[in-house]
Amino acid sequence: MLLKSYGFSDGTDRKALLEFKSQVSEDKKVVLSSWNHSYPLCNWNGVTCGRKHKRVTRLDLKDFQLGGVISPSIGNLSFLISVNLYDNSFGGTIPQEMGNLFRLRHLDMRLNFLQGRIPASLFNCSSLLEISLNKNHLREGVPSELGSLKKLVVLSLGDNNLGGNLPASLGNLTSLRYLDVASNNMEGGLPDGMATLTQLVGLQLIMNNLSGAFPSVIYNLSSLEYLYMSLNQFSGSLRPDFGTLLPNLRHLNMGDNYFTGAIPTTLPNVSTLEKLGINNNNMTGNIPVSFGKLRNLQWLYLHGNSLGSYSVGDLEFLDALTNCTQMDSLYVADNRLGGDLPNSIANLSKSLINLSLQNNLISGSIPQDIGNLISIQKLGLGDNMLTGPLPASIGKLSGLRVLSLSANRVSGEIPSSIGNITRLESLSLFNNSFEGTIPPALSNCMYLLHLSIGYNKLNGTIPPEVTQLSPLVTLSMEGNFLSGSLPKDVGRLENLIKLSLEHNDLSGKLPPGLGNCLSMEEMYLQGNSFDGDIPDLKGLVGVRRVDMSNNKLSGSIPGYFANFSKLEYLNLSINNLEGRVPTDGKFKNATIVSVFGNKNLCGGIKEVKLKPCLAQAPKMRRKHPFLSRKVVIGVSTCLALLLLLFIASVSLIWLRKRKKTQQANNSTPMFDVFHEKVSYGDLQNATDGFSSKNVIGSGSFGTVFKALLPTEEKVVAVKVLNLQRHGAMKSFVAECESLKDIRHRNLVKLLTACSSIDFQGNEFRALIYEFMPNGSLDMWLHPEEVEETRRPSRTLTLLERLNIAIDVATVLDYLHVQCHEPIAHCDLKPSNVLLDDDLTAHVSDFGLAKLLLKFDRESFLNQLSSAGVRGTIGYAAPEYGMGGQPSIEGDVYSFGVLILEMFTRKRPTNELFGGNCTLHSYSKAALPDQVLDIADKSILQIGVRVGFPISECLNLILDVGLRCCEESPMKRLATSEATKELISIRERFFKGRRTTKS
Template sequence: MMVKASTIGRPAPVKAAVWQGIMEMKLLPQILFIISALSFKASKAACSTETDRQSLLDFKNSVSLDPHEALASWNDTVHFCKWEGVSCHNAKHPLRVTAMNLANKGLHGHISPSLGNLTLLTALNLRSLKFLILGNNSLQGRIPNELTNYTSLRIVDLSWNQLVGEIPFEVASLSELTSLDLSRNNLTGGIPSSISNISNLRELIAKENQLEGRIPHELGHLHLLTFLALGRNKLSGPIPQSIFNLSSLEIVSLESNYLSMPYLPSDLGNTLHNLQRLYLDYNNFRGSIPPSLSNATHLVDLDLSSNSFAGHVPTTLGTLRKPSWLNLEYNNIIAKDKQSWMFIDALANCSSLNVLALFQNQLKGELPSSVGNLSSQLQYLLLGQNELAGHVPSSIGNLQGLTSLGLDSNNFDGTILDISDNHLNGSMPVDLFGLPSLISFNLSYNYFHGILPLEVGNANELMEEEIPSSLRNLKSLKTLNISRNNLSGPIPGFLANLQSLQQLDLSYNNLQGEIPRNGVFRNATALTLDGNRNLCGGVPEVSYVDLAKATDNFSPSNLIGKGAHGSVYKGFIGHLNEIVAVKVFNLETKGAQNSFVVECQALRSVRHRNPVSVLTACSSIDSMGNEFKAIVYEFMHSGNLDMFLHSQEYKEHFPDPAHLSLTHRVNIAIDVANALNYLHNSLQPPIVHCDLKPNNILLDDDMDAHVGDFGLARLHNDGTSSSIGGSTSSIGLKGTTGYVAPEYAIGGHISTAGDVYSFGILLLEMITGKRPTDKMFMEGMSIVTFVQKNFPDQIMQIIDVNLQYDDNALHKITKARKHECLLSMLDMGLVCTQQCPKERPDMREVARKLHRTRVAYLEDVDYCLS
């Protein structure tokens, strides 16, 4: 499935003018601009005389030409209230700037944003201003009618603020305006029809507000308009015919509204022949897709998804010069015979096609073999949840750039393998293993037989010289699932050399011989081989002697952590050639024996990359004849999350710790969410971790996160819970103070919602840098109420200082994305920490939203796929 993040940018020339500043702009000619009417409030402005002085100096430094030396007096020889053009006339604050008048001074340069810190400024002469760029600030209140008095304005950008109220009808008086950007605010009401009087307007951008009502047909009078972006509002009714007659339009973005039409105009491509991007997704359009769209020969992106379009995909789309994005999913589009499938043949002419999405339509019959003739640049081919049947064509192997192939929930059968849970049989065709960018491959629940072909290695490059040449392409594959078929013969040794392979499921086949010991085969939790009775070898055995030798007899110098039930040591096991972490259970401690059983049984069922990887376990007798139990984990070289979030507490051991960037924190949150989603939703019965906290989030060399310490884990089934070791309990769960769900404190049953609460606390801690047990949280204040009190307007005052230090170096757009990402993360943390368990989201939903957050705000792309 695909969802567009809709981060449409300006055309490059305008963007450059806006964000680089208009360096030769004449700033301060004639008449006074009464700022008091402009009720914006810069929330970050400091209230001090020193701030005023520095703000004035910043303004001076932004002036590139001062022909009359109007700013010559602006120095430390006199108080700034006596500087030319500066007035300080506030009775309560006599030394604060209230007005600036530098009219007719011939100043050139750009406006310093520091003027926003002059919080008592009531008058500023900017009468002939041509560019008003105030995007990505914290401006509040309504757009003042007085703004429309500045008739010289050509570009107005008030995007990414917190403006409310309606768009002033008087905006029509800005007759010189060429670009109006009001996007990403909280504006309400309708779109004023008076905008149609701004005859020079080329860009009208008001997406992501709360605008409602109909799109005024008068907008069709804007004959120079090239960019119309009104998406993600509450607009309803049809698109006026006059809009379809605007031949100047290049970008039309009306997605995610309540727009509806029984059909789009049949001549749409003839009238909008300059169209480059058309986004009508998430509305209620019906009818067929106009074949005339092929006459919009510059069309690159076409998104009609999540509507009710019917009929066939026009073959004329194949005549487009360079379409990249064709998203038609979630409609009623039909293909059932050779004629209606001809669009696949036609699209083979589109050499730039990157995305073809027809998920959940009414596609029937066999998928034509011509699908293999589609663009070599195709990355996403999404045809799931249709009624496709017959063979999956081996020609798909020709799609060298494919990274995501969605054919799920169809009725495929025959001899060609593709996806899980179909009726595929026969031997595996080697053609399909020629996909060099393949990352995930699931062939489970089919009827394949024969020996696993060597050509499976063609899915990307290996570095080992002894690997046959046909296997030198498998470097991207991360998951391989060929379970529940009839494969025979030995496990090919090259699988152990696939360095990216993280999950391997070969269960329930007829494989035989020795199990390889290297690579993915070293990790018991990454490997599933059940149901192959003729395999031997496997998980390595270690003794007490091996572990004592590996840890230098459990030397304190190798101690890397202590918990309630034992200690963790770093060691090196020679015959495994592996650095490991050995968790030795203190069996004299109450609950330690059960904790060992719980953790072993929990991890035995886990087959996922984000829970910590278990190599083996040891139950033996130590050198003194006492019972000995230990679990051996893959060693995590980067330590745990707590060490990074609270590095000042670890200075003794890490005097110069690295700081986690926002991107690192989002990625770690996603890893943890993926792990919990797997534990809660992919296992039967689900596993509840019960002790999620930063100490139990381990980080590997790549800073990927792995959830560890399952010693308190519980099975959850039918509203009840039990420890995996067998004893049932809903009371007495220890957990860790600050992270435990509130219902547990009053004897509530253990549930997956408890983990969701702990994850929410973890998110808030990751963004604020404060533990939930911080001394400041007392007398009714908690980390949750602390964030609630400052959300959303004051969040920059509470985020971790290590996330703030580089803000000044960030580009404005990057800072805006960062701010939105922080908002999204904190919002998710608050949602997860709802007091009532039933109000908390499922971890599947949490993981999905975090993925979207990463794509929308932290990746340099315009769209996200999910």
Template sequence: MVLLLSLQLVSSETDGDALLAFKARVTDPTGALASWNASTHFCRRWAGVTCTAGRVTSLDVSERRLTGTLSPSIGNLTYLSSLNLNQNGISGSIPASLGRLRRLSYLSLCDNAFSGEIPDALRNCTALSALYLNDNRLTGGVPDRLGGALMPYLMYLGLGTNHLSGRIPPSLANITMLSLLGLDQNFLEGTVPDDLSRLTNLMSLNVYQSRLAGEIPPFLFNMSSLQGLTLANNAFEGELPADAGVPTAIGKLCLQALQLSNNELTGGWEFLEGLTNCTSLSEISLDGNRFTGAMPSAIIARLSPNLQTLKLGGNGGISGVIPPGIGNIVGLQTLDFESNLLSGAIPEGIGKLRNLKELRLQQNKLTGPIPSSIGDLSQLLVIDLSNNFLNGSIPPSLGDLQQLTLLNLSGNQLTGHVPGEVFKLSSLSSAMDLSGNRLDGTLPGDVGQLAKLALLAVSRNRFSGEVPPELGLCASLEFLDLDSNSFTGSIPSSFKSLKGLRRLNLTSNELSGSIPPELGQMSGLQELYLSRNELSGRIPAELENVTSLKELDLSYNDLDGPVPLRGVFTNTTGFQMAGNGALCGGAARLRLPPCPNSIRRGHVFLKIALPIIVGGVALCLGMLISTLLCCRKKRRNSPTADNNTARSVLNGNNYPRVSYAELARATDSFAEDNLIGVGKYGSVYRGTLSLKTNGSCVHEDVVVAVKVFHLRQVGASKTFVSEIQALRSVKHRNLISIVTCCSSIDADGNDFRALVFDFMPNYSLDRWLHPSSASNESKEGRVLSVTQRFNVAVDIADALNYLHNSCTPPIIHCDLKPSNVLLGDDMTAYIGDFGLAKLILDPGCHDAATTESTIGVRGTIGYVAPEYGTSGKVSTNGDVYSFGIMLLEIFVGKAPTDAAFRDGLTLQEFVAGAFPEKIEQILDPALLPIEGSSDGINSGSEESVVRVTVRDCLLSAVKVGLSCCRQAPCQRMVMKDAAVELRRIRHACVRACGQ
């Protein structure tokens, strides 16, 4: 008895020591573990600790903002049955000592920053019923041993949103009790193994956004236990089983959610017939596939009234009319038919969908009026009917939608006055876009009631009358586009109240009078377009104090007098003033004539003041030296605008902070031996930085890439801020990750700006495509195979598709080229260098032509879209052009600036001249002879066999490239279609190569 008591005391002390060891390895910014001290026993008042019979059985410190690493001593809590660390910032590897916790039944490490591979030792936790490791940075494959027979109780396995690669191990089928399997957002390849058919208890399968391909396994449609099937954002192909009488028909599988978006599925619509009997089905998401043909009106009208989400958008080839019986699906909350070929009128029956919250019908060929019955949909939050052929007037009933946050009717043929009721929709917060129609009349003062609205666009209509001063009451406005109308009168001085306004566009109207000086009080203004009006008088000097202003277009007015000397007026690309013949003075680079009055005043001044000046030169020089020394000291201690920007955009993201001294040490004082790249605005160095990862007290040596900006180069400081602003809002596996930034002073007292990124050991794509262009490095054996080139192309396409269509707000990269594509250790491609990136400023507007932003020419010669040189406007079409050029370069091996292209010959013309018969003559010699060109794969029936070779795949890829870089923007593929097509071609290539 004494021995047993002694063992219990020792074990109890071991538990306490293990907890203290855990606390020692983490940082606790909120004091959540403050109660963990010697004043009380850990079983009594230690937060998150639960004991049974003096032993720790549960540890729950989730959502405590802890950072640091997980101590291996956690494995000493041998009576632990539940460990919950989710939603913290803990990093480092998962300790193998967790395998000693044989009583552990619940383990959740999700939403942290764990890295490294999943330890095989976890298979020893034989009592586990739930294992959640999702939302970390884990690498390697899904451990084959995890699916051993030693985990008989495991029901929930969550490994999603990591960096796992390889195939789904068939051994997972041995976990017979498995109910939930989450493998989403990884780099998994292959297909879903047939062995998983043995998981007869599986209720949810989620492999969203990976690299899976092939046909959807038929066994999935036999799993009667399955309730949720999420296979979206992969490369699955083929037709869905259609006949309800066939054992593998999709109708036999009555799911709660069918999510197959963004694959390569094709075929007819017969499979939907089987789903009409699924009363529990709440979601059908088939958008972003390749379905074609007329929409099956009769079938859709018979879908379950409990259906909440129906998404068929982005297929591109769905035709016919919107089913008149759509109103029968009374439970619908989301209806998405966008980007197809639907025609005819919007049915009045749509007004029966009283639960509808999102209505997206944009980019079709719909005609007729907007049905007034839409006003009955009182729950609507989003209406997007843009880019159709709708006509008639805007129904006043839209004013009854008191919960509406986004209204986009742009790009149609609507006429008449805008009902005043629409301008009273105080719930509108995201956007009201009426641009590109034939609307007329005046803007009423009621527009001032849109106090929450971020974007108001009425461009390219026939509005007249004065710009209402009540717009100054719209305190939340960020983007105001009134261009290309017939507005008269003066610019309201009330605009000074719009402190958050980032863009004001009044181009091409009939405005007169002077530019109000009050615009200089709009401290957040970044873009101001006033060209092609009848404005007169002088340019207000107050505008030079708007430090945020980067684009100012005053061209083609009647302005006169001196041009201010500071701020945006020193930017020759951002400031436009052509067509104002009476302007004078300004910065020397503007090359304007001197102002006559200033010359005469200068003569008088010199005549009177010269003796005084000469007499005080010595005194002034002494004071100047003292002032410079004082300013230099202040400069070292004063934050700059860029510093404030850097802090604001990185705040709250748990980024470690680094100083100039730390970066100098990391790169050996920016030694030339560590220089890995030089661009117009900066140099990139390899360095080893000791970081407090995620705020931990433990330092780790991390290899990083340090981009130092050349601040003497005009525009470098702007690109520093632009790159931070772009990267803070994106999260995609194929976009470069920012580690931190440095905005400081160097050793000489000069401004210093640098960004720190994850280091990419295989450097840029440019080095692989053109080895001779990189010096001081042996390039023997550095040749990309056909499959690797396809992987890189798909990675880039997926990232651009995300930037254009899934990022909020959408982003145009503006400088896509091989040197801005980096390759990780596994040859995964990452897009970097967002210094020229442009945020699309029209949320909810998907037509590239309507999301352009007027700027100077952006990009690199050879890759920049031709329209950038004439219109000065960027669009997603421009990125597509650059991608097309780069896609050709990947397979041809020649840059668009290659010396072979002379006398006006371009890369795309060079390729088109050999396409398709002479493709071998222009392909990269490193690919010749073409891999697998003598072999192939068969598709089709025995009577008609089609042989798909690697040559066929290369031809298809080149065709995509040529389609992307067509001269006319409207003729280019959209990025979403290019990404889907390249995934399909890559899959065929892998099969042809026998991989």
């Protein structure tokens, strides 16, 4: 009866669809429950039939979430005009049998898991108008047969794994209006045949490996309205008549390529342009003022180029953009824009949502009317040179979610009106000159996730209201003058991942609630005055980095730290901790845990180098009072006699030794901090009798040998003191005293020392250091002065030199500020900067170092004596020549000279210099216009990609060096400031990268 009612014509379609259903995964077949013999075929879910023949013409299963594979039986639906399988989970391949669907016009299989290649048979479907296969796992190339589809209007193949080149037959698709091959693995350029696609309106080439110059065939596609070609490897400059050739563009995105040259002046003539992106290229020149003519412009992305010249006039385009009333996004960050920030930014479109001017050299102040940008959600002005206060009108931006002003020179107080921005999610005022107290009104920003106000001049206490910001993920207040205690309710910040309060004046006990911050991964509390016991933090099982160094914490080290499986760094050094250091868990690794500078700690693993813990003597059972008293008196008398005998013996030995060596005024360092005992014989064997072939350096007080210690089977550097030289013993003592209690990744590690007698009965002193395989910085800067066998195989790149400068600045800041007692190195120069496998710098040779027990600036000006010159001529500060005492300012001067030498490759004692001409004056005279004339030419030849602003980078680096070696000590940069400026330069020009071993 069914066959009679509906005829035989639909039997093929019914059978094909039931076969299709059989290949759908079982758990999804319920969606196709109507596909059975009880329902008329044309009433089946997703099926549409033709009016005349009642045959299936459309199969629309969009968003059905079906799984399984596509049955080859689909090829039997010979009346199909449209197939829509969008957003399902079909796997397998596209059936070859689909090539039988000669009536097919629309094919949409986007968002599935289809694999394999696009079947060539599909291009037998000569009626096809649209093929959409985006977001599958198709591979291999685009079949050349697609050129037979003369009627094709839309071809979307994006987000697959298609490779190879686009076929030349693409040029046969003369009806094509939209082509999307974005996000594949294609390579090469575009075929010349594409020039015939004069009907093309949209072209997407995003994120392939397409390379070469801007494809010239595109200039022929005058109908283009949408052109997306970002994230490729296109290079070269754009034609000046670009806008004339493509006059109908509405969207143009060429970001993340390698385009160079200027923005074509004809581009702003494309009056239809709505969205423009040329971001992250190497574009130069000015941003055209004529962009102001584009009344329909909605977003302009020009960030990540080299636009501008760090000069007045770079920001004139902002005045013109006030005419673009539809604009919602403006990104011009990471360029070379200079000049004062114009007040006109407050008059930009009321629709503006995103504004980013970060990482330029923009100066001036923030306009008072900044509150006019009522729709703004993201405002980025960080990494510039802005000054003046943050206007109170900022509080009018009620929809603001992200505010970044970091790394500027903004001053004044943080306005309390900022509490009116109740939707604020990220506030970054890091590294400015804000002063006053933290406004309690911040507690109104109940969506705040990131609060970064570190390295300012803020004082007062941490408002308890801050603990009400329960969503906080990052709380950064380091490097201020905050005082008082940590709020006791800090445990309410249950989502806090990073807490940075280091280098303030905070005090008191750490609140127990700190252990309730269960999401904590990083906790930095160093450089404060916290006291008392470390609270119960055992709940912080996900913590990775903890630094509580340089405080006044007491009590024992909690054992729970040993069980923190994710712990990578624990620094408890320079406190008042006592008792036994654990040896299990994380405490087995000395590179993770640092506990030096706690006088009453003992035990731990060997590498920690602490005194052993004394075993507690068992208590004597008291039997008789009279007998106990007699025992005590007897023992005491014996001990006293033994002590007197020991003192007499030691005194006699010391007097004899003093007479023999005539070293009465020299003291010997405390060697008990060095656990590894090395004898003279060990060192003689390890250096092959102190053979000249093992000499790797020499200095004022001794010679350095390369040695292999047999006990450790480790290569080390042995510095043997020449005790015949006046001051050698003082140098030995100074080096031991300086290095025994300090530890930093950029200091050469002193492993142990040898104080012994040689085989002739003479005194012998040696220091054993970690070996640095890449020698000294001096060798790399002046290879022509080094033996052929020891010369580096290449020269240092600009980035490598900048990294080395940052390493040295970092360790100087540690010595000057972060050590328990400040230390002045007194002899900083390239030969005392050693390089490891990865060219990381390590400062060495503390033979002239001085502990500055009561150093301050006033005492420096008053401490003039006949101490004589400290350091090396050319590097020693000028005040040392007038009898000045060692100081951290003297080190800063030497560091400034070091920077100038590193980037000019000229020693301060070069024959060019004499009289009033010094390395300092020579460098200063070249800034800013002749900096390339004085720079080391090898920097200009290697490691510089096309368009890299090397002169601007060098100007900024050398300016830091010049400010460090000012003649007046009071005018010199602090090492902390120098470090921050050098890091900022690296981030600006190299995006924070470090180089590794080549």
